[in-house]
Amino acid sequence: MLKTFTKGGVHPPENKLTAGCSIEVLPPPETVIIPVAQHLGSPAAVAVNKGDRVLTGQLIARATGYVSANIHSPVSGTVSRIDTVTDISGYKQTCIIIDVLGDEWISDIDRSPDIVREIMLTSEEIIQKCLDCGIVGLGGATFPTHVKLKVPAGKKCNLLIINGVECEPWLTSDHRLMLEKGEEIIIGTRIMMKALGVTKSIIGIENNKPDAIKHLGKLLDGAGDIKVQGLKVKYPQGGEKQLIKAITGREVPSGKLPVDVGVVVQNAGTAFAVYEAVQKNKPLFERVVTVTGRSLSKPGNFLVRIGTPVARLIEGAGGLPGDTGKIISGGPMMGKALANLQTPVVKGTSGIVVFPAAESSRPQSAPCIRCTRCISACPMGLEPYLLMSLAEKGLFERMKAEKVTDCIECGSCSYICPAHRPLLDYIRLGKTTLLKMMREKSVK
Amino acid sequence: MSSLLTVSQSPHIHTRDDTRKLMRGVIIALIPAFIASVYYFGWGALIVTATSVLSCIIFEYVIQKYLIKGPVTITDNSAIVTGLLLAFNLPSNLPVHLVILGALVAIGIGKMSFGGLGNNPFNPALVGRVFLLISFPVQMTTWPVPSGFKTGYADAVTGATPLGILKEGIRNGEKVSQLMNQIPDHMQMFYGHMGGSMREVAALALLIGFIYMLVKKIITWHIPVAVTGSVAVFTGILWLINPEKNADPLFHLLTGGVLLGAIFMATDYVTSPMVPKAMIIYGIGIGVITVIIRVYGAYPEGVSFAILIMNAFVPLMNTWIKPKRFGEEVRNG
Numbered sequence: 221m222l223k224t225f226t227k228g229g230v231h232p233p234e235n236k237l238t239a240g241c242s243i244e245v246l247p248p249p250e251t252v253i254i255p256v257a258q259h260l261g262s263p264a265a266v267a268v269n270k271g272d273r274v275l276t277g278q279l280i281a282r283a284t285g286y287v288s289a290n291i292h293s294p295v296s297g298t299v300s301r302i303d304t305v306t307d308i309s310g311y312k313q314t315c316i317i318i319d320v321l322g323d324e325w326i327s328d329i330d331r332s333p334d335i336v337r338e339i340m341l342t343s344e345e346i347i348q349k350c351l352d353c354g355i356v357g358l359g360g361a362t363f364p365t366h367v368k369l370k371v372p373a374g375k376k377c378n379l380l381i382i383n384g385v386e387c388e389p390w391l392t393s394d395h396r397l398m399l400e401k402g403e404e405i406i407i408g409t410r411i412m413m414k415a416l417g418v419t420k421s422i423i424g425i426e427n428n429k430p431d432a433i434k435h436l437g438k439l440l441d442g443a444g445d446i447k448v449q450g451l452k453v454k455y456p457q458g459g460e461k462q463l464i465k466a467i468t469g470r471e472v473p474s475g476k477l478p479v480d481v482g483v484v485v486q487n488a489g490t491a492f493a494v495y496e497a498v499q500k501n502k503p504l505f506e507r508v509v510t511v512t513g514r515s516l517s518k519p520g521n522f523l524v525r526i527g528t529p530v531a532r533l534i535e536g537a538g539g540l541p542g543d544t545g546k547i548i549s550g551g552p553m554m555g556k557a558l559a560n561l562q563t564p565v566v567k568g569t570s571g572i573v574v575f576p577a578a579e580s581s582r583p584q585s586a587p588c589i590r591c592t593r594c595i596s597a598c599p600m601g602l603e604p605y606l607l608m609s610l611a612e613k614g615l616f617e618r619m620k621a622e623k624v625t626d627c628i629e630c631g632s633c634s635y636i637c638p639a640h641r642p643l644l645d646y647i648r649l650g651k652t653t654l655l656k657m658m659r660e661k662s663v664k
Numbered sequence: 665m666s667s668l669l670t671v672s673q674s675p676h677i678h679t680r681d682d683t684r685k686l687m688r689g690v691i692i693a694l695i696p697a698f699i700a701s702v703y704y705f706g707w708g709a710l711i712v713t714a715t716s717v718l719s720c721i722i723f724e725y726v727i728q729k730y731l732i733k734g735p736v737t738i739t740d741n742s743a744i745v746t747g748l749l750l751a752f753n754l755p756s757n758l759p760v761h762l763v764i765l766g767a768l769v770a771i772g773i774g775k776m777s778f779g780g781l782g783n784n785p786f787n788p789a790l791v792g793r794v795f796l797l798i799s800f801p802v803q804m805t806t807w808p809v810p811s812g813f814k815t816g817y818a819d820a821v822t823g824a825t826p827l828g829i830l831k832e833g834i835r836n837g838e839k840v841s842q843l844m845n846q847i848p849d850h851m852q853m854f855y856g857h858m859g860g861s862m863r864e865v866a867a868l869a870l871l872i873g874f875i876y877m878l879v880k881k882i883i884t885w886h887i888p889v890a891v892t893g894s895v896a897v898f899t900g901i902l903w904l905i906n907p908e909k910n911a912d913p914l915f916h917l918l919t920g921g922v923l924l925g926a927i928f929m930a931t932d933y934v935t936s937p938m939v940p941k942a943m944i945i946y947g948i949g950i951g952v953i954t955v956i957i958r959v960y961g962a963y964p965e966g967v968s969f970a971i972l973i974m975n976a977f978v979p980l981m982n983t984w985i986k987p988k989r990f991g992e993e994v995r996n997g
Contacts, residue, residue: 227988227990230679232677233677310671389677461990461991465990471990471991471992472991473991473992474989474990474991474992476991544669545669545670546669546670546671546672546676547669548674548676550674552674552675552676552677553674553675553676553677554674554675555674555676556674557669557670557671557672557673557674557676558669558671559668559669559671573676575676577670579677580669580670581670581672582672582678583678583682586682586683586737586740587780587781587782587783588782589683589686589742589781589782589933589934590782590933590934590936590938591686591933592884592933592938592939595938595939595987598987599990600989600990600991601987601988601989601990601992602987602989603938603939603986603987605938606938606982622986623989626989626990626991629674631674631675632675634675634678635675635677635678635679636679636681637678637679638679638681638682638683638685638686639682639683639782640678640682642673644673644674644675645673648673
């Protein structure tokens with residue numbers, strides 16, 4: 221029986237062109253640019269100096285504070301500069317720039333192709349290993365995994381959900397990973413179950429990936445601890461709260477965390493990274509990125525070193541098409557448009573989508589006709605038309621009563637609006653302004 | 665890559681639907697009713713509809729271009745919808761100058777004076793209709809008898825509507841069972857064979873339009889079902905209490921503008937509530953007020969007034985009735 225979440229949601233065209241493209245290894249570039257803030261939380265502290273020789277997998281920036289993550293060199297070579305570079309968010313931030321020389325890995329990493337099945341580490345050791353290896357959520361939010369695997373005192377977790385939904389149109393990196401590294405993902409899932417102390421896990425996959433549902437089901441072969449749950453295709457099912465609702469029927473209360481309803485959600489890609497860290501001692505320095513677009517000659521899924529400039533990925537996919545008008549990091553619903561092709565791949569980069577100029581600009585915005593489609597589409601039960609009009613008028617405090625802080629910024633409202641109103645833009649403005657006002661008041 | 669990249673906020677893809685297509689959908693849904701009206705009322709239906717639609721487009725264009733001096737948005741098809749709906753609420757022998765006047769009031773006062781599409785609190789077509797009804801009661805209640813193209817526009821044979829016969833008869837102390845003999849039976853009414861304003865006649869044609877709009881997801885079922893349901897329940901109760909003083913529910917549903925109002929007028933996006941819960945309340949309000957006017961009021965027909973009255977409550981409903989939020993905490997107690 222296929223499940224799905226009940227409230228809202230949209231069905232944008234899926235365009236999963238690269239679903240049949242096996243993961244290709246992209247060799248390291250000549251230079252990598254490594255931002256020290258590529259995870260949620262405080263930026264890592266640079267732990268190398270200009271001129272240092274580094275090996276692939278060597279720690280180059282150390283986590284600062286509890287919610288933070290280590291960063292490792294994705295290549296071997298020389299630290300040429302520590303400088304500020306514009307990253308994906310559009311802000312300048314500290315980056316470590318390394319000139320690549322060969323590809324020499326640190327000796328701790330087990331590079332053998334054998335799958336290590338037995339889980340030797342204890343719960344605490346697993347969490348420490350995730351911290352050491354700089355594992356963060358690879359679905360896009362990049363929340364440090366070691367924090368998420370530690371159930372807060374007084375809370376109880378009884379279910380681990382593995383997010384194999386990949387509801388963003390165009391993207392196929394998790395899909396390919398589930399097909400090609402299915403067994404590793406299952407072991408990674410068991411590792412995280414051990415860390416959390418849960419006996420049950422469910423892998424949620426949308427039924428536009430029937431091969432992945434079948435493949436993982438076959439690998440599990442009726443194992444009692446992990447189940448695969450097929451899901452009806454609907455965006456944004458990959459949203460944490462929507463996925464929990466779809467699978468368990470539980471609703472995470474407003475302002476609360478999944479663990480408050482006894483659930484922890486981890487991405488399928490993260491499960492693979494956890495496997496590699498715990499069983500193979502391999503830090504997170506490469507990931508699978510979908511590079512796609514209708515005008516690319518060779519779109520595909522690539523295993524890429526962190527820090528590789530986007531330009532290199534596009535070369536790998538056949539070069540930049542002449543009609544390109546927009547390049548998106550991530551999926552088209554929640555991804556960020558890039559201004560600069562030298563922007564590096566970071567831990568959270570799940571895909572690069574290239575749009576031709578004709579599809580790059582927004583349709584002209586018209587007056588709201590109150591068709592109610594934004595309300596029907598909102599997975600959080602909000603009224604986007606109202607939030608936009610409140611933000612336009614600067615009535616930010618009223619937006620609090622209208623629950624703007626529940627907005628997950630999935631973009632369903634702006635997608636579905638027949639008047640093409642910039643709903644999410646104004647909601648973001650209202651949300652950030654309101655959060656700022658709330659912070660200032662709490663400081664006073 | 666010849667020029668700079670476009671950088672904008674997500675989402676980067678948008679639905680292919682737009683205002684124009686939604687309005688076009690409504691127009692398509694009105695085609696069966698239009699065909700039925702031409703079949704029953706001949707030239708009159710054609711002339712009144714054409715005049716109404718053209719006048720609405722022209723008035724919108726002139727007001728936007730020369731009075732407001734803003735962008736002209738007649739291509740969004742909304743003026744055509746207003747024109748069609750206004751025509752559907754008029755008798756098919758209404759003089760052309762009154763049709764034009766109705767269009768001026770609908771577009772000028774009903775829509776543009778509030779800032780155009782999306783800002784009007786009242787259904788523009790109904791504003792035009794009610795203005796004509798109050799100002800020209802004789803012309804507005806002289807209903808042609810359906811005779812297709814057999815009679816012309818100006819010399820149409822006129823007669824009373826079933827609701828008019830009922831109201832007048834009850835007032836004179838006649839029994840409903842006797843009055844029903846002067847009225848077409850329910851099946852004839854379903855196909856539209858009765859006197860009335862042009863398009864309120866053919867239930868079948870209106871229902872086809874309703875199904876089309878449901879399938880195309882232009883409207884949801886809430887408002888039409890709430891309006892017709894409450895009319896049926898309310899008149900049903902009255903009928904059960906005293907069948908000699910009150911007509912049966914099916915009679916009420918098939919006569920007057922109940923179906924036209926429930927399907928096309930009350931569902932107008934701009935002037936109806938935003939949340940399903942509120943749509944139901946709004947629909948019930950329209951149904952109840954309609955029956956009160958029909959049974960206890962001076963007019964034989966009350967749908968237009970009922971919708972306009974409930975339109976006035978829409979901003980209040982939008983403020984007070986909220987959708988169920990995700991993760992809304994269950995109140996204990």
